[in-house]
Amino acid sequence: DGGITQSPKYLFRKEGQNVTLSCEQNLNHDAMYWYRQDPGQGLRLIYYSQIVNDFQKGDIAEGYSVSREKKESFPLTVTSAQKNPTAFYLCASTQPGGTGLGETEAFFGQGTRLTVV
Amino acid sequence: QKEVEQDPGPLSVPEGAIVSLNCTYSNSAFQYFMWYRQYSRKGPELLMYTYSSGNKEDGRFTAQVDKSSKYISLFIRDSQPSDSATYLCATGTSYGKLTFGQGTILTVHP
Numbered sequence: 001d002g003g004i005t006q007s008p009k010y011l012f013r014k015e016g017q018n019v020t021l022s023c024e025q026n027l028n029h030d031a032m033y034w035y036r037q038d039p040g041q042g043l044r045l046i047y048y049s050q051i052v053n054d055f056q057k058g059d060i061a062e063g064y065s066v067s068r069e070k071k072e073s074f075p076l077t078v079t080s081a082q083k084n085p086t087a088f089y090l091c092a093s094t095q096p097g098g099t100g101l102g103e104t105e106a107f108f109g110q111g112t113r114l115t116v117v
Numbered sequence: 118q119k120e121v122e123q124d125p126g127p128l129s130v131p132e133g134a135i136v137s138l139n140c141t142y143s144n145s146a147f148q149y150f151m152w153y154r155q156y157s158r159k160g161p162e163l164l165m166y167t168y169s170s171g172n173k174e175d176g177r178f179t180a181q182v183d184k185s186s187k188y189i190s191l192f193i194r195d196s197q198p199s200d201s202a203t204y205l206c207a208t209g210t211s212y213g214k215l216t217f218g219q220g221t222i223l224t225v226h227p
Contacts, residue, residue: 042218
C-alpha cells in the first residue's frame with residue numbers, strides 16, 4: 001500500500017536535547033512537507049522540499065532543521081533552539097507539476113506527538 | 118492577519134442536523150480550495166476539493182467557493198456521529214504548497 005509513514009508515534013524530549021522525527025513515503029512524490037499542529041492554530045508549515053537535495057523554510061522554521069538526501073525520506077530535527085517544541089507534527093507529500101487535484105492533494109502521515117519532559 | 122481564517126468552534130450539533138463550516142482567505146493567488154477531515158490523533162484526509170467558484174457535491178457533503186468574496190464553505194447534510202472530527206479548510210497555488218485554516222472541531226451527538 002502506498003502512503004506516508006511517520007515514526008515514532010510518540011516522542012519525549014528532555015530540555016536541551018535534539019530529536020529527529022522520521023518521515024518516509026512510497027508514493028514517488030517529489031514534494032514533501034512538515035507541519036506543526038497546536039490546538040486552535042491549525043497546521044503551520046515548518047519546512048518543505050520540492051525536489052531532492054533542496055528545501056525551503058516555511059512560516060515557523062526557527063529551531064528546526066531538515067534534510068532531503070533521498071526522494072522517499074524527509075527527516076525533521078527539532079533542535080534545542082526550539083523553545084516550545086511540544087506539539088503534533090505532521091509530514092505530508094504532494095506531486096506538483098501536473099494539473100488539477102494531482103498537484104495539490106496532500107497525503108499525510110499519522111503524525112508524531114512530541115512532548116518535552 | 119492570517120491568510121486563511123477559520124472559526125475553531127467547537128461546534129456541537131444533534132444527529133441529522135445540517136452543519137455549515139466556513140473559511141475566509143485573503144490571497145487572490147489561491148487557486149485550489151480543499152476541505153480535510155481529521156479524526157482525533159490521526160493525520161488529515163482530503164474530503165472535498167474545488168478549483169473554481171460554485172458548488173461541488175459529494176453525497177452528504179457540499180463544498181462552496183465564492184472567489185469574489187474570498188469565502189469557502191462546507192455543508193454536511195444529515196450529520197452523523199461518525200462525522201465528529203476536526204475539519205480543516207486549505208487553499209493552494211499551482212506549485213502544491215497549501216495554507217490551512219485553524220480547523221473547526223465538530224461533534225455530532227446521537
